[in-house]
Amino acid sequence: MRVVIAGAGAVGRSVARELLENGHDVLLIDKSPQAVSVVRVPEAEWLLADACEITTLDEAALERCQVVIAASGDDKVNLVVSLLAKTEYGVPRVVARVNHPNNEWLFNDSWGVDVAVSTPRLMSALVEEAVSVGDLVRLMKFSQGDANLMELTLPEGAALVGTRVGEVAWPQDTALVTIIRGSRVLIPDPDDALAAGDELLFVTAPAREPELRALLFPSSED
DSSP: OEEEEEEOHHHHHHHHHHHHTTOOOEEEEEEEETTTTTTTTTEEEESSSSSHHHHHHHTTTTGGEEEEOOOOOHHHHHHHHHHHHHHOOSSSEEEEEEGGGGGGOOGGGGTTOOOEEEEHHHHHHHHHHHHOSSEEEEEEETTTTTTEEEEEOOTTTTTTTTBGGGGOOOOTEEEEEEEETTTTTEEOOOOOOOOOOEEEEEEEOGGHHHHHHHHOTSSSSO
């Protein structure tokens, strides 16, 4: 897979290294000479140019890319890169970094964004996930399809402990995608019985979150 990353700061370089280790082809673009440091990621291609310019994206051959990642520290730049990648080059998958939480509402398909990654919100969610047992935590929002990734660690005495997955009437537009049990990652089976300490990962439509919360916490009020 060919991936172009706009923004060669710490975030862009880290993503590039991960993708390269997984066997993908990566091109890093940045207009700052200080950021373009080939020795930091020698396996990647590098381009010293402004990713908001059509000529730059032509040179980067975005029409041959499967994924574009707008990873700069400037939300305006990330939005422009996303819009150009999607509308001018038809890139199938556009992932954009959100630097300021107040700008999250802009990062949607209107600006060509398939997946928006809000660094501050993601860090906050991961902190909540690490310390919360018995609370439903929103880990990530998927811009395309309007769905959220939710997490719950089942506490002792929870209503669903001991219930088989297939016996639970999950809300519409909601899927239990993974059960993390200790060091094991389980694909949910209808015969699996839920246990205290299970970490449940759901993908659900935002409108269904109250129903999911009511199912998980039947004694609580919305």
